[in-house]
Amino acid sequence: MRRFFILLSREISSAFHQPLAYVVLFFFLIVTGFNFQAGVTLLNTGPGTVTMVQAFFNTVYFWFPFVLVFPLITMRVFAEEAKMGTIETLMTAPVRDTQVVFAKYGGCLFFYIILWAPSLLYFVAFQKITGVNAAGAVGSYTGAYAMLLLMGLLFTAIGCLASALTDNQIVAAIISFAAILGFFFLGLLSFLLPSTGSFLGELTYYFSPVEHMVDFSQGLFDTRPIVFYVSSTLLVLFATFHIFQYRRWKS
Amino acid sequence: MIKVEKLTKRFGGFTAVDGIDFEVNKGEIVGFLGPNGAGKSTTMRMLSGFLPPTSGRAQVANFDVFKDSLRAREHIGYMPENVPLYTDMRVNEFLRYRAALKGVPSRRLKERVGDVLELCALKDVEKKLIGQLSKGYRQRVGLADAMSHEPDLLILDEPTIGLDPNQIRLVRELIRNLRRHHTILLSTHILPEVEMLCSRVIIINRGRIEALDTPQNLRAHLGQRGHILFDAIVPDARIAASNLRLLESVQSVSHRADGEWTIFTIQAAPDHDPRESLYRHAVENKWRVREISRPPVSLEQVFAQVTSGEEA
Numbered sequence: 049m050r051r052f053f054i055l056l057s058r059e060i061s062s063a064f065h066q067p068l069a070y071v072v073l074f075f076f077l078i079v080t081g082f083n084f085q086a087g088v089t090l091l092n093t094g095p096g097t098v099t100m101v102q103a104f105f106n107t108v109y110f111w112f113p114f115v116l117v118f119p120l121i122t123m124r125v126f127a128e129e130a131k132m133g134t135i136e137t138l139m140t141a142p143v144r145d146t147q148v149v150f151a152k153y154g155g156c157l158f159f160y161i162i163l164w165a166p167s168l169l170y171f172v173a174f175q176k177i178t179g180v181n182a183a184g185a186v187g188s189y190t191g192a193y194a195m196l197l198l199m200g201l202l203f204t205a206i207g208c209l210a211s212a213l214t215d216n217q218i219v220a221a222i223i224s225f226a227a228i229l230g231f232f233f234l235g236l237l238s239f240l241l242p243s244t245g246s247f248l249g250e251l252t253y254y255f256s257p258v259e260h261m262v263d264f265s266q267g268l269f270d271t272r273p274i275v276f277y278v279s280s281t282l283l284v285l286f287a288t289f290h291i292f293q294y295r296r297w298k299s
Numbered sequence: 300m301i302k303v304e305k306l307t308k309r310f311g312g313f314t315a316v317d318g319i320d321f322e323v324n325k326g327e328i329v330g331f332l333g334p335n336g337a338g339k340s341t342t343m344r345m346l347s348g349f350l351p352p353t354s355g356r357a358q359v360a361n362f363d364v365f366k367d368s369l370r371a372r373e374h375i376g377y378m379p380e381n382v383p384l385y386t387d388m389r390v391n392e393f394l395r396y397r398a399a400l401k402g403v404p405s406r407r408l409k410e411r412v413g414d415v416l417e418l419c420a421l422k423d424v425e426k427k428l429i430g431q432l433s434k435g436y437r438q439r440v441g442l443a444d445a446m447s448h449e450p451d452l453l454i455l456d457e458p459t460i461g462l463d464p465n466q467i468r469l470v471r472e473l474i475r476n477l478r479r480h481h482t483i484l485l486s487t488h489i490l491p492e493v494e495m496l497c498s499r500v501i502i503i504n505r506g507r508i509e510a511l512d513t514p515q516n517l518r519a520h521l522g523q524r525g526h527i528l529f530d531a532i533v534p535d536a537r538i539a540a541s542n543l544r545l546l547e548s549v550q551s552v553s554h555r556a557d558g559e560w561t562i563f564t565i566q567a568a569p570d571h572d573p574r575e576s577l578y579r580h581a582v583e584n585k586w587r588v589r590e591i592s593r594p595p596v597s598l599e600q601v602f603a604q605v606t607s608g609e610e611a
Contacts (some may be wrong), residue, residue, distance in 0.1 A: 050399075051400060051402075054396065054399050054400050055400065058396055058400075062385070062387060062388075065387040065388075066387065132383050132385075132386075133379060133381060133383030134383040134384065134385060135383075136344070136349055136377075136379040136383060137377070137378075137379060137383055137384075137397075137444065139348075139349055140347040140348055140349050140372060140375065140377040140379075141372065141397070141400045141401050142369045142370070142372040142373045142400075142401060142402060143369075143400065144369065296349070296350075297350060297351055298310070
């Protein structure tokens with residue numbers, strides 16, 4: 049376990065050692081800030097049915113940086129080590145392959161959490177300044193942030209898988225971007241198809257991130273998406289582990 | 300320390316290492332010699348637990364490198380070819396991380412890192428980013444990393460490649476000093492290096508071990524087949540050469556002129572030394588003699604002979 053934490057702290061610090069990290073953090077803050085401002089403007093237009101939390105988590109301005117950020121966080125993790133050859137020194141130290149995979153995944157996840165942490169302040173500020181409740185209930189916060197974390201679990205894992213597939217960071221980024229975008233747009237089909245009676249409609253509803261977020265940001269906890277995200281994360285990590293091992297053994 | 304049995308590695312249809320066997324005892328420095336693509340790096344990668352073999356077994360410090368990989372790795376310090384390092388870390392930070400990762404307890408970290416910094420003469424760059432270091436320094440950082448957890452065995456893949464002569468000397472000196480505490484397996488192209496450092500040599504070619512002996516023995520073994528130089532002033536070189544051919548155990552004689560001197564190159568039968576009879580022959584014919592010698596065979600010649608497919 050000590051080795052895992054050594055690896056994890058190395059992954060976290062290496063994530064912050066690169067200039068790209070700060071560029072991402074900076075632009076991410078700008079876009080989410082703009083998203084928040086757009087939410088406030090929406091609430092200002094007159095009486096409506098949505099809360100601030102719902103307005104924040106269900107706009108294009110939310111989804112755009114959300115989807116875009118995963119390839120940037122994860123493209124580096126495996127591809128860079130493979131390219132630099134440091135994978136050889138890393139894997140000849142007495143560490144297990146699983147420890148390495150989980151540490152790298154954990155490092156990315158940590159960065160993702162750091163990325164979203166400031167957004168909590170928006171709602172605090174909103175409540176302090178306007179005196180209006182940002183959410184209908186506490187469940188709305190927990191729902192929205194739980195969904196944020198759940199989606200983060202899966203998409204970070206997809207990014208790690210893409211990075212383990214190649215020595216080239218750009219290729220890794222493109223693969224994960226394509227996979228995440230494909231997944232995201234397939235989920236959008238549930239808005240186009242009738243939700244009852246059509247098999248495809250029900251199926252896409254089941255894995256549609258947008259639908260999940262609509263439900264969870266209202267504080268509606270549905271166990272199905274939770275099971276879906278956790279189990280598919282494990283599946284993708286399992287695949288990452290095997291690809292990581294396979295590519296090393298072939299080298 | 301190392302025990303390798305029938306170790307084989309195939310990549311698709313290509314056999315990189317073909318059923319090699321060898322042993323390395325504690326305290327030895329063994330040189331791994333071979334042309335590019337002979338299977339040196341592949342063997343070293345297998346020994347260090349990075350690559351699994353197709354078949355065969357390897358043990359380090361009595362732990363199977365594949366079945367008991369983690370424990371075997373604790374006893375190995377491995378420095379890969381070209382010394383890959385994290386360029387975003389500082390030297391001391393990197394060594395600290397690596398030592399901790401390889402199981403040095405927290406309370407001893409500072410002392411260990413200090414020791415290897417000292418040993419590898421890295422004190423003056425300990426706070427520098429590895430990305431800013433020159434090749435020579437990086438090589439030493441790699442070496443410091445390899446021995447940071449005090450492993451019993453050091454596996455060094457071409458530790459002096461790409462260095463300038465001064466740096467090569469430094470690294471060699473370092474390796475020589477390490478022999479007191481570590482068993483060392485190193486690979487190299489540079490033959491004098493092997494003669495200077497190693498107690499035994501393994502010559503590998505096309506995945507097979509072609510020769511395994513001390514550098515002296517290898518040379519002596521081939522020295523028996525070396526030629527003899529014989530410089531004399533003779534009345535007629537061609538007649539002299541044909542007379543020399545008649546001497547016992549002389550197989551062939553060639554000659555060339557060097558001013559008034561004639562230099563004969565004499566090939567003797569294996570395990571025979573005709574120098575004495577050459578001398579007597581010269582005295583009988585009243586030839587003036589400048590040299591009768593048997594030039595020592597260099598490891599270079601051994602290497603060339605062994606790896607070019609001629610029988611040794």
